[in-house]
Amino acid sequence: MESKKQTTFPFTSIVGQNTMKLALILNVIDPKIGGVIIMGDRGTGKSTTVRALSDLLPEMEVVSGDPFNSDWKNPELMSDYVKKLKQQGLKLKISKKKIPMIDLPLGATEDRVCGTIDIEKALTEGVKAFEPGLLAQANRGILYVDEVNLLDDHLVDILLDAAASGWNTVEREGISIRHPSRFVLVGSGNPEEGELRPQLLDRFGMHAYIKTIKNPNLRVKVVEQRANFEAQSKVFLKKQLLQQSLLKKRILKAQVFLPTTNLDHNLKVKISQICADLEVDGLRGDIVTNRAARAFAAFEARENVTVKDIYQIINLCLYHRLRKDPLESISFGDKIYKLFNKVFS
CATH class of the missing domain: 1.10.8.80 (Magnesium chelatase subunit I, C-Terminal domain)
Structure with missing residues (x-):
């Protein structure tokens, strides 16, 4: 089987849709912009473009073995366990990993999103046995919701709470677990299938409306690009390697440049x-x-x-x-x- 990297359509090969690509790039440069909602016609490459962004994401420093991608420098992005280790003066093992992009499927349950507490283990062994969910995995990364306008209202409320506070709290039978959950929220959908709740829409920093390409030459180019990728993905990716690398370097340079x-x-x-x-x-x-x-x-x-x-x-x-x-x-x-x-x- 080919790896995820080999099967992801390259970002630089996506024809047109420049406003959508720009919004995504700017959110990588400055995650505090607050994410982007991409709405538009079916088959316009919304989800393809978002998933292609994963190859351009830079690396970040995390505490090794910590499931919450804790930042060892920033207490606001640090789990309670890591805080305790720091307070005890223990040396933390630091490693690098790629900024995560987590998919939140429409059919996800609350436990899958928030995480679960093993009540039996907590009661019998006296320890807080916590199985992290998608909000834990998405900390310091990107949380992507395709067809976000069809997302269950209950899950929308959970996302709003996490987006507002930067923390996710799970409570079961009097046991409470809290962990940092700061993420860039990216959503996509077709407005014909339903409107977004105003509270959720306002949480997105940017909005890109995508229309179907009308130019026949551009449409042919899109079809040919896709056919070439599906026929020989490794060869196709190799040809785009330079452009992908240049764009990634440009994003990294912009991140350094941003504070000034x-x-x-x-x-x-x-x-x-x-x-x-x-x-x-x-x-x-x-x-x-x-x-x-x-x-x-x-x-x-x-x-x-x-x-x-x-x-x-x-x-x-x-x-x-x-x-x-x-x-x-x-x-x-x-x-x-x-x-x-x-x-x-």
Whole structure:
């Protein structure tokens, strides 16, 4: 059998859909952007693109043997067990592993997502026997939910709680286990199959709407790329190795560059003016747009954010935060760009 790496379609080979790819890359550069929701027609490569991102993810330092991907430097990303070891002054064994991308299937149970406590072992042996779930595996990584708009409401509530607090708590028969669960939430779906709850939609930092490619030449290119990959995946991957490597290096460079990237105060004021004029609820729109603009500038290896940088990302950050008005004749995208041109003119 071929390995997962060999069967993952390369990110750089995906034709078109540049807004979706940009949103994913910016969230890798700065996970604090808050994830991305990708909605669009069936068969437009949403899940293929998300899963292809896994090959571009950098490595991170973890405490060896810890199932929660604990960060030995940051208490907020550290399990209670690792904290106890540090308090005792014991030396931690550190290793490197790739940032995880965890799939959350629609049929997953609460125990599979949150983890389970072995009550019998806890009562008879007096120890907290905990079997970690998907939220533990996703700590410091990416949690991907395909068809997120069809996800059970109960699981949506669990994701919202974990996303808001950064912790997952499991309680059974008076026994409680808590572990860090900070992840970049990525979801995809077809809007024709159902709408997302507003509470969940607001948790996503960015929104990318994907349409079916209409250009016949591009459609043929997509078909040929897929056929070549399925016929000779190893040969196909080898040809894309250089492009994949260059993009990965560019992302790593942007992560290093990000802390020194500057967003001028006047630009921040104009971003907030746009959010206020669009009547965006709360301040998440302002915060995400600021972060995304800095991440985009870092991706372009620039120290200062420009107006063009903001233009590139503002629709991704605000589209899903606008209130729906059935009497509105202008599209959300056009409304955002029209106001952008007015404020930044």
